[in-house]
Amino acid sequence: MSAVIRARDLGKRYGRRWALSDCTLDVPAGHVVGLVGPNGAGKTTLLNLAAGQLTPTTGDIEVLGGRPASGAGQLARVGFVAQDTPTYAGFTVAEHLRLGARLNPRWDDALARDRIARLGLDPGARAGKLSGGQRAQLALTLGIAKRPELLILDEPVAALDPLARREFLQGLLEATAEHGLSVVLSSHLLSDVERACDYLIVLVDSRVRVAGEVDDLLAAHHRLTGPRRDPARLPSGQDVVTASHTDRQSTLVVRADGPIHDPAWTVARLTLEDLVLAYLDSGGQTGRPALEVLR
Amino acid sequence: MDLGMIEFHLDAGSGVSPYQQIVRQVRQACRLGMLREGDQLPTVKEVVAHLAINPNTVLKAYRELERDGIVSPRPGVGTFVTATLADGSLAAHEPLRRELRGWLDRARRAGLDDESIEALFRTTFRSAAAEDVA
Amino acid sequence: MIWLAWRQFRVHAALTAGALAALALYVALTGPGLADAYARGSAGCGGEEACVRFAQTFFLDHQLSFTALSVLVLVLPGVIGLFWGAPLISRELEAGTHRLVWNQSVTRGRWLATRLSLGGVAAALTSGLAVALVSWWSEPLQRAAPQHARMEPLLFGVRGVVPFAYALLAFLLGVAVGTVLRRPLPAMAVTLAVFTAVQIAVPLVVRPHLLPSTTVEARFTPGNLRGIFSEGPGEPVQLEMSKPAGAWTLAEQTIDGSGTVVKGVDVSLDEGPCAPQGSPPAPSAQCFEMIDRLGYRQRTTYLTADRFWPLQGIETGLYLLVSAGLAGFTFFWLRRRIS
Known part of the structure; x- marks a missing residue:
């Protein structure tokens, strides 16, 4: 199976502090991958490197066989829902969809509209007035309707209440089932990881402690x-x-x-x-x- | 959401992996006659949307059920029950349940509480299973 | 991408368009009357003295509006840098929305290029329009008061083509500062401080050296002496010479026969030939002879009026160069330093 993320001796330094070092990793395609580890293990740094939001200090990383964010084509293949699921507070829900449509060649407008309608979001509502769960769903809609091959989510549900968390994961997993995209998500919430993920990576001190299919790991x-x-x-x-x-x-x-x-x-x-x-x-x-x- | 004949549920604290829980629930339903030949299982997407569970987990469970000859997929339509586990054994349920009830009564009279009864059942069940394997 | 850039800019654009419309309205309502009043007044003033008096009164009557409009154009680039430039990137970084928009299928470079282009063009347009309106409106006033030549440091910056380069520079400075500081408010403060410093430093330190200046040493004659005065009893007596029309005087010194710069001339205003006589009081011919005999001359360094456009060109080029540098820096910083 081909790797969606392949990292070799990957490192990222901020000033004197290494946020990630010597990280070697292969994430296979076709999974919902849970990335877990203690705070400061380098999860967010790793995901930002994979999304091309950061450039590595050492080593290299390939995502779907290309260099992260190396061009519009590569950006189109990878979706990223950042921590705290940022949205433009002054934009309406409909304007966010328009943003997605304008900036993504593979945008699936019907999918986006359908999702927004099913979530019961008012297209005319400003994102700043939405609840945390609704904002996360809006950010997820942008990530899914972009139709990426790989969707990366950094602690997407950390700030959500249990119901919103469940709804968010339902939406995410439904899209996974429907479009066959690979997903990598980091989470502190092991119960969510257990449900949502079929592949697990435990990252401690920026090293992969264990990685594998969840069922295999549990059996072994x-x-x-x-x-x-x-x-x-x-x-x-x-x-x-x-x-x-x-x-x-x-x-x-x-x-x-x-x-x-x-x-x-x-x-x-x-x-x-x-x-x-x-x-x-x-x-x-x-x-x-x-x-x-x-x- | 209407999932047709059967609705799955997951017990996070059971220690049983989600895919095995689905397999067991289908087997159980077949055994108890709740699912009969020709019934359709919920689609992967329906299960995923309902349980917020990984699609591969559902696929894996359905594949295992298929391997066991309990269900078979019809491409583009869904997954259907092809065998029922209830056939011969369903008739045996009633006498067995009566015996079990009698045994439980005896256990209570002997002074066992619920926890002790469960522990006794489980250890006996496991050692019997181990002997069968060996 | 243009849609997004416009969507994020449209409130600014509307406010600016409104302000420009108000300015245009004011100029359109008062401008023709002003030009007309000056044309009629200067044609019908009769004698030379009366015409000078008319021009003075005319200018004084409208000095407040003249100053206000000039200041408006002067501070416009700073305002653009403050409110358009500084928050452009920093607000995204503060709210985290950069992580949303940079993960659409548009590279960071293209995103920035589009936003800078729209903002830059708008800044140049706004400033160009304001300059055109105010320059046209001020024209009769500047003819009435030739001492307010467009070569004068303050007016130089609100006429011609440099204001649009200032606006571009201020905008890109704001963007660069905001990108580094990552927060709108500090970015606005620093942008304002730096741009104000630039606006003060350039006329004082840079502009005088952009083109070779002319230095002349001239004898005092009744024709060129503008004043002879002392600030009080015992203070040195100073001489002032009229300046070349429309020129920007960089330095003015009185020197004695040996070429040494002196603070004052060694003549008395209380008695002797230089004591004021007649009405209006003026120094006598003997006074000029005496000053001449003592060897006093005026050394003046200036840039002549015909240097206006070359100077505008050079300064515009300079600002555009710095602007390009700032834009390049922002691209670099955004690509390499920010997640």
Whole structure:
């Protein structure tokens, strides 16, 4: 499967601070990809680099085989809904659609109008008067009606209430089903990621800790509980993600190629949230990474 | 939204992946006779719009059901139930339920609370399943 | 893209069009009357002295409007820089809308080019129109008061073609400052400060050196002496010479026989030949002889009236060059430094 985003040793520096460094990544096409990680891991920087809003300091990044924002053609193929879903406060909803129509050669006006009508947005209303959820939906409409091959969303639902969040994701996923576009979205909300995404990338300290199809990841990870033992003595093919011990008991999160047969272990499945937290935990040598988990 | 014969729901805290939840719900509905041969499953787009769930998840669930011979897709129309799991076993449900109720009564009389009953059922179920595999 | 640029500019455009219409209305209503009054007055004033008096009165009667309109044209570029230039990019950056518009299928470069073109053309047009209206209206007044020549620093900046270059520069300065500061209010303040500094510094420091100036040393004669005065008892006695018509005087000094610059001349106004006599009081012929004998001459450095258009051309070119530099800088900054 071809990669929609391909990054090699990608780095971005602001002054003396590296927002992203040594990031190597392949995001396959045809997925809704969830990019998760603690604050400051470089998610926003990575997505902005992919959208061509930033230029890399080191390394390189290819999106759909081209350099991000290298021209109008490349811009047309990639949609980007930025954090806080900005819109022009003084423009009406209809004017935003007109903006989209004027600036995008592949604009799907019927789709845009239909979406606005179904959302119940008044085309004459100014964007500044819309609720956060409505504004996000307007920004999403612009992103979808542009008919990109890849849609990138940076924390699109972070500021929304649960109902607006659900409606936003419904709209996004419906468009994904209808137009077969690839989606990469970053989110703090693991429950949303679990529903919406079928591919997961965990980014910690700008490094990819784990990436893969969600179902494969869930199938390959287990929580083992049993009498205390040295995690280094596990059979090959079982990699320890995290380990914690009491005097008598060991609890391990392992990634295993096959089923766990050792009868000494009590084997439990992990939820996506457990899995992500396990990787964030293991990656946090320099203090505990903060991950918001909202349900 | 009217999704036809069956409406899916997801339990985020179940620990079961969304695609498996859909597979189970279809199997369950077939087993209980709620879905019969010829019934149409909701389209991928309908499920996606209803549940705010990844389309690939629905596709994956439908493909697994197809592999198991429970449903089959008709291109351009939708996915239809081709087999019903209820056939022979539905008749056996009633006597089994009576036995289970009797067992539950005995368990209560023996002093087990709901939690203990559930734990006992689950561990027995799992060890039996493990023996079957082995 | 033009639609978007226009949509974002239309409120400014409407306000400006309204202001220009008001100015045009004022000029149209009062201009012909003014020209007519001057033509009739200067034709029917009779003697030379009466005509001078008419011209003086005529100018004084309309000085307020003249000054107000000149100041209007003078500050117009600054206003354009302040209200069009400074917020153009900074408001987008502040509201985050740049991240919306830069993700449509239009490159940043084209987006900026379109917005700068529209704003730049509008700035040049606005300023050109205002200059044309005010210049036409002021014409009889400037003929009545030749001392207000268009070479004079303040009038130079509100006549000819330089105002449109000022407007362009102010606009692009505002855009560049806004792009760097990323917030409209500080950008407006800095733009105003910098552009005002430019408007003050250019006539003082730059313009005098753009073209070679003429320096003459002349003897004082009854024909060219404009005044002989002292600011009080014991203060040096100073001499003033009339200037070449329409020229811009850069420096004026009185020198003695050895060529040294002096603060005053060594003559007395209280007694002797230079004490005022007659009516109106004027120095006697002996006074001029005495000044001449002492070797006093006036050294004047000036740019003549015929240098107006070359000077306008050079200054316009200079401003356009700086404007192009600012536009280039904005392109660079927008491409490389902003997300």
